[in-house]
Amino acid sequence: MIGNEAMARGLVENGCSMALSYPGTPASEILPGVVKWKTELSLPIHIQWAINEKIAFEIAYAGSIAGLRTVVSMKQVGLNVASDPLMSAAYMGSKGGFIVISADDPGPHSSQTEQDSRLMAMFAKVPVLDPASPEQAKEFVGLAYKLSEAFEVPVMLRPTTRVCHGGQDVELKDVKPSDRAAAFKRDPARWAATPKFRYLLHSKLNEKLSAIAANEDTKPRLLNPDTVSSTAVITSGVAVAHTQEIMADLGLLNSVALYQVSQPFPLHSAFIEEILGKYERILVIEESAPVIEMQIADRHKVKGRLNGAIPAAGELLPEVIEGILSKFCAISQPELNIPTTVGRKPSLCAGCPHRASFFAIKRAVPGAIYTSDIGCYTLGLNLGAIDTALCMGASISQAAGFYQAFKLSGKDTDIVATIGDSTFFHAGVPALIDAVVQDARFVLVVLDNSTTAMTGNQPTPATGIDACGNPRASISIEGLVKSCGVKFCRVGDPYNMPRFTKLLKSAHRHSLEKGLAVVISRRPCLVDKRVKEVKRERIDVAVSSACDGCSYCIKQFECPAIEFDQAGKRARINQLMCSGCGICIHVCPKKAIEKVEVQ
Amino acid sequence: MYPCLPEEGDRKGRGAVNSSSEKQQILISGVGGQGILFITRLLAEAAIYKGLPVLTAETHGMAQRGGIVMSHLKVGGFSSPLIRPGKADVLLLLHEENLKGHLYYLAHGGIVIANSVLRPDGTEAAKVISIDAASLAKKIQQPKSANLILTGFALSSLSRIGNRPYCSPADIRAVLCQKMAGRDKILRASLDAFDLGMLRGQEAKI
Ligand code: SF4
């Protein structure tokens, strides 16, 4: 199983009662993993995709205060959203074991930043565990619960992409369903602490941390205890796995000591003294920030990120580690010749309703400032229909910011913001209220494909089902938009290109004359399993001889099913990829793409 | 039930085999939507089925939207989930244009198994065996099954050149049967695609 599934298994083996999350790569498969075991073994677990990470955190944390073992999982940038409760929860501490899984993405492969959640743990002053493999990730879940309950502190578990999406044969242990009942012991000095009490809680937290820095279960391990050496390599996370294999290949395992640090913060204080006393040279290999390295205060023996021995950005791929190790141990290595070919860009699916929306936006309001957001639709970049993508929900606030900035300078500008449905719920609603109150004028297009597509089609609050597939209340996006005070709110179908373009034009007019206008572009995601059943008429298309090879369709619309036929010097439809949406009929300026009948 | 499970006795116990000949590193390369994840897991489950330790690394998220997808599969006693440049025994290539970008992973003496009409450009240095899996998949009316055809082809052609894979076609068939138990239609289609590739591998000019 992959690391995320392994952690899910670890959670049910350790009596987790509440599992909360907001989807985000590379953490998205943890919750479905818990759902699987809950369903198979009828376990009493509350499982929930929350509206955002902050809320997920707070719900799971309350469960812990009530004495249950709980977990909240998210990707690293999600932890930014949940950082507010994290900082305070560290002071107040937990009751039932409380794990915060924050999955990092060095590379980055599918994220906005390469940030290191362990730094966030250090900032919040909570312990963090850093597993090296899927199997260890599972084992660390149990360790984290133990640690959390022994010290009444939230514990962070920080896997990286290679652990989350690494697969391994993992041994299963028995599942122990929780037999705890929720209980709440009133203690306002703790759970509702005022600044004076916060000071006391802070001192208490410091004491806990010193004790955790001596905790036996999580202390660094020497992986080759028989080796006598004056040199040591200290690693954590998946870098342990890479380093171990490379050191074995280079024949270094019997000449250089190799340590795994499972708990990078707080680093064991005895360990710091031990390595400084025992070794002449120390190399620290960790992803992505120098968290362990910074805690080794005496710097004259230590090499790592802080003195350039390790690159300051990018994933520590095994080939990178091999180079670092060879240099550190003065082994000559042949130069690697890694080609820098730019590969195929990711692209919206053939027939994706987002592509239709973006094309219509470009047509209806050409040359506008296009602010956008985080999700599949960020790939609208390829169509030139996106100018900004900052973080969750920022499309709306950035649109408002551009409006205010240009207004101040007395200049007119067209602004169209695009945001996905899930992102709108996550962080868009406060921004929309703010924009209405401040009379910021722009067009907001909510790209409503009724799912959280990028991360694997999790439900949104509008979907009307929960993480386990049970029916739940459904929140209407148009109702929400209207109650935010928006006067112009219409729903349109991007597959109906002429009508949808007209709708956008009238929204644009409204935004210039009267105020903010919202268009909800509604059409389900093509890869969403839930809606695949819905029959849709297939429109088969072909390129006629009217095509003069101008490539407008390829450049401006970039449907992956439209290819350029070099021999015939014109566009061609790849029938294998074409989804039969028929949108491209409206795209070609020469009317060369036509509907055809196939037998 | 579709009959395909081998006799009980064929299964080796967990951890029973770990000779170096069974240490193998396979890189699977393609683009989003080709079913790279599916065959990665299939091959990994075949290793578990044989009692061999296995590590994989998958691509998820943004790249799955039509971008380049690459899976690492390491069977035998490894600790890192990633294959280093120059270490892959086999490069299973579903999208031939990835060749230029991924060939550097191949070990000296490694083999490329490509889904390609011709021998792909830029492979002068390596041994390449190719099969037009995409067209075959179309022919059997299962356009999405090129991945299984290529896998079947790889297993049978590799054993012919003495590069014996850690698992046999029979192992894969058994795992497919386990995975798709109760879904006879999909199972039959998958086995057909796999078998087709396997037969082509037995006949292929090498
Ligand atoms: S189909 Fe139309 S837009 Fe595309 S290349 Fe031909 S003429 Fe140009």
Ligand code: SF4
């Ligand atoms: S109909 Fe046109 S736009 Fe739609 S998927 Fe096919 S080629 Fe692409």
